[in-house]
Amino acid sequence: MNQLLLLIFLITTQLVFGQQYxxxxxxxxxxxxxxxxxxxxxxxxxERKGKRRLYRKIINWDTSIFTEPVKNASTWEKYVYFFKTQxxxxxxxxxxxxxxxxxxxxxxxxxxxxxxWENIKIERRPxxxxxxxxxxxxxxxxQVAIINKIYxxxxxxxxxxxFIYVKRDEQWYLWKTxxxxxx
Numbered sequence: 001m002n003q004l005l006l007l008i009f010l011i012t013t014q015l016v017f018g019q020q021y022x023x024x025x026x027x028x029x030x031x032x033x034x035x036x037x038x039x040x041x042x043x044x045x046x047e048r049k050g051k052r053r054l055y056r057k058i059i060n061w062d063t064s065i066f067t068e069p070v071k072n073a074s075t076w077e078k079y080v081y082f083f084k085t086q087x088x089x090x091x092x093x094x095x096x097x098x099x100x101x102x103x104x105x106x107x108x109x110x111x112x113x114x115x116x117w118e119n120i121k122i123e124r125r126p127x128x129x130x131x132x133x134x135x136x137x138x139x140x141x142x143q144v145a146i147i148n149k150i151y152x153x154x155x156x157x158x159x160x161x162x163f164i165y166v167k168r169d170e171q172w173y174l175w176k177t178x179x180x181x182x183x
Contacts, residue, residue, distance in 0.1 A: 051121040053130035
């Protein structure tokens with residue numbers, strides 16, 4: 001009986017504490033999304049052949065961009081607010097999804113990518129021609145995902161933003177980019 005209880009305890013702790021990146025979203029979902037995104041992104045002319053490079057440090061999310069600005073907020077706070085009317089994305093996110101997104105940010109556990117991907121090489125330091133990703137944030141039904149992505153290709157050569165993907169027929173499609181920038 002004691003051995004059975006010990007076995008149940010060990011399995012349960014592995015399931016709960018075995019997660020590397022988030023306590024709400026499985027590592028498998030996160031890793032599959034990152035791998036698919038990198039695989040589906042068209043290679044640029046100056047990218048090296050072979051595996052895509054990913055900077056080891058995970059981009060941290062800022063919960064303030066998902067929190068509605070107060071009435072007397074600064075212009076910047078109003079500009080970066082993700083769910084503002086001008087972004088036209090309210091049809092994708094209900095109030096429960098918005099709260100779940102903030103909970104996922106709070107549930108992030110690790111700050112470094114430690115996965116082994118077939119098509120991705122993890123880089124320990126920033127370099128030219130490499131990506132940086134946040135952990136993807138999902139809606140409750142896992143049909144919409146948001147990711148903060150940066151591609152650095154050298155001095156005055158980079159782009160990034162918040163990318164919204166929608167899942168249709170078990171495939172992820174880029175739907176919209178918010179707060180995009182380029183240098």
